[in-house]
Amino acid sequence: MGFGTVSRGGSSRWPDQRLCTVEMGPPCHTSCLSRRKSSSSPKIKVDLDSSTGIAVMKFQSPPVNSLSLDFLTEFCISLEKLEMDRSCRGVVVTSALPKIFSAGLDIMEMYGKSPERCGEFWKAVQEMWLKLYGSNMVTIAAINGSSPAGGCLMALTCDYRIMAENPRYGIGLNETQLGIVAPFWFKDTMVNTVGHRTTELALELGLLYSAPDALRLAWWTSWCRRTRC
Numbered sequence: 001m002g003f004g005t006v007s008r009g010g011s012s013r014w015p016d017q018r019l020c021t022v023e024m025g026p027p028c029h030t031s032c033l034s035r036r037k038s039s040s041s042p043k044i045k046v047d048l049d050s051s052t053g054i055a056v057m058k059f060q061s062p063p064v065n066s067l068s069l070d071f072l073t074e075f076c077i078s079l080e081k082l083e084m085d086r087s088c089r090g091v092v093v094t095s096a097l098p099k100i101f102s103a104g105l106d107i108m109e110m111y112g113k114s115p116e117r118c119g120e121f122w123k124a125v126q127e128m129w130l131k132l133y134g135s136n137m138v139t140i141a142a143i144n145g146s147s148p149a150g151g152c153l154m155a156l157t158c159d160y161r162i163m164a165e166n167p168r169y170g171i172g173l174n175e176t177q178l179g180i181v182a183p184f185w186f187k188d189t190m191v192n193t194v195g196h197r198t199t200e201l202a203l204e205l206g207l208l209y210s211a212p213d214a215l216r217l218a219w220w221t222s223w224c225r226r227t228r229c
């Protein structure tokens with residue numbers, strides 16, 4: 001494990017340049033992305049409105065938008081393309097599926113796979129985080145469904161979060177409930193947003209929060225009452 005530096009933007013698209021240092025394996029760059037093949041049917045629909053400079057990335061990978069290697073590869077390639085398009089200033093990530101933002105890491109990617117395949121998958125998870133957190137575009141998660149574990153990480157990695165209010169929708173790093181310890185950089189991403197004590201309790205107990213509870217704990221500044229954002 002080495003130390004990597006992630007700088008956020010610095011261009012006119014992101015006025016408030018921030019710098020942070022994170023401990024993690026060496027990031028995988030574009031060459032690594034291009035080596036990986038994405039599946040034929042797109043798991044993410046990208047629409048860029050050139051009049052506003054806002055792109056919407058809609059997850060459309062049934063049944064639950066789980067973060068498989070294919071999904072993560074496509075996500076990184078799509079984000080990279082938007083990053084290179086100077087007309088794009090901001091990105092909204094959201095789901096095209098009813099009730100689910102993302103179910104988090106694809107459990108089937110972590111079961112019965114070779115160490116090489118697990119390594120590739122884990123690298124892709126890190127890469128998604130690096131690209132999203134290090135983006136020089138403004139990033140917003142419009143959370144229109146359940147968002148456990150890795151789905152929550154993705155939302156926390158964005159600059160802003162808005163969640164649809166629905167008692168059936170939960171968000172949180174709940175992997176403790178599966179007997180999985182959240183990696184320290186998942187934890188750090190949550191600490192950055194909601195603080196140490198809330199993170200400690202949430203991770204120990206594997207809590208999932210409703211939109212109003214999450215708002216109370218400063219996960220975001222607003223939630224919307226419609227079930228679909």
Ligand SMILES: CC/C=C\CC/C=C/CC(=O)SCCNC(=O)CCNC(=O)[C@H](O)C(C)(C)COP(=O)(O)OP(=O)(O)OC[C@H]1O[C@@H](n2cnc3c(N)ncnc32)[C@H](O)[C@@H]1OP(=O)(O)O
Pocket residue numbers: 063064066099100102103104105106107108110118122146148149150151175178180181182183
């Ligand atoms: C090397 C790695 C080391 C450390 C990793 C540490 C980090 C871990 C972070 C993670 O993200 S772990 C994954 C955690 N995710 C969850 O715990 C979510 C589990 N799923 C749910 O809670 C629910 O499925 C849901 C709330 C997302 C949706 O509920 P519902 O609408 O009732 O759908 P179903 O439960 O019936 O599921 C439909 C279908 O989808 C499959 N599925 C659900 N989640 C996942 C997933 N994360 N990966 C793969 N597949 C998933 C589920 O099995 C069902 O499949 P069927 O074939 O039975 O239809």
